[in-house]
Amino acid sequence: MSVTFTPGHGITIAHVVTCGCPGATELAPRYGAWTDADDDAGRASAATQRTPLPGCEMPDICPQYPLHAEEIDADGPVPDVNIHNGTARLLLPLLGLPAADGTDDAYGDLPAGDFVGRVLMALALAPQGAGPRAERSGSTFVDHVPGHLRMRLDDLLHMAQWCVTHGRRVTWS
Template sequence: MSVTFHAALAVPVGYVVTCGCTEATALAAPYDTYEAACGAVQQLNALPERAPLPGCAMPETCPDYRLNVYELDPDGEPPVVNVSNINATRLLPLLGLSHQADDTVGELTASGVLEAPGEQDGESQGTVIPICVVDASGQLPAEQFLGRVLLALALTPDDTGTDGYEQGRTYYGGRPAGYLQRRLLELHDLALWCAAHGRDVVWG
C-alpha cells in the first residue's frame, strides 16, 4: 500500500498497446481511440504465444503476461513519486498536509497497530500484524504545492533514517539516511514539471 504523487490527468492524445516497458511504449504505434486499442489488445492477448514487443526490456518475461492499453499524455511522460504508507506518514506532514479528516486539501489517517476484534477485552486472537493505514488524497495548483515543498526542504532537518526491525517472521524495512530529502527533491521536480505544463499536483 502506498501514496502516489503525480500530475493531474490530461485528455490523452492517443493510446498504445504495450507490455509496459518504457522503450516498448515509446515505439508502439498509436491508436486514435480507446476502442481501437482495446480491440487490438484483445486480439494479441488471445494468441497462444507472442514475441516480445520492439524495445521490450524483459524479452524473456513480458511475453508470458498480458498486454495492456496505455494512454498517451499530451505532454510526454509526467514524473511520478510513489512512497510507502509508513513513509507517507512522515512526508505528508512535512508538506503541511493535515492529519485531520476535515482538511480541505488532503486527509491522512495513520495507526501503528491494527487490533484484532476482542483484543481490547483481553481475549487473545493470536498474532496481530502491525500495519500502517493511510487514507490520503488531494490536489493543489503546482505553484502552491511547490511552495510547500520549498518550505519543507528549508525547514526539515537532515533525515538520519531508521533501522528495520523484525516481529515474528515478518521484517519491516527501515528508512535510509537522507530519504526524506531525496523524496522532497523528487516532489520539487514534479511540481516544476506540473507548473511548466499547467497541471495540478495530485496525490492519493
C-alpha cells in the same frame, strides 16, 4: 498500499498497448480510441506465449505480465511518484498535508506552485540524513537508507516543477 503523486489530467492525443517500459510505450502503434487499445491489450495478454514488445527494457520478465492500454499525453511522458504508505505517513505531514488514517484515504490536489513551495519548505526543514532506518508496515519490513525522505522529496520536487512548466495541478491518491 501506496500514495501516488501525479500531474492532473492533461490532453490525451492517442492510446497505446504497452508493457509499461518507456521505450516500448514510445515505439508502440497509436490508437485513436481507448477501447481499441484496451481490446488489443487483452487479446495479446491472453495469448499463450508472447514476445517482448519492441523497445521493452526487461525482455526476460515483461512477457510474463499482461499488457495494458495507456494514454499518450500531449505534453509527452508524464512523471509520477509512487510512495509506500510507511514513507507517505512521514512525508504528508512534512508537506502540511493530512495523512488520513494510515494514508488509506490520503488524496487531494493543489496548484503546482503551492505544492513546490511545500516541498521546498520540507526540504529546508528536513535534516540531511532524514529518514527511518527501518519500519514495519503490516507484515512487510521496509529498510530505508538514511536520506530516503530527502530523496523522495527531491522526486516530488521534480514532478511538481514539471507540473508548473505544463500548467498542471499536482494530484495524489
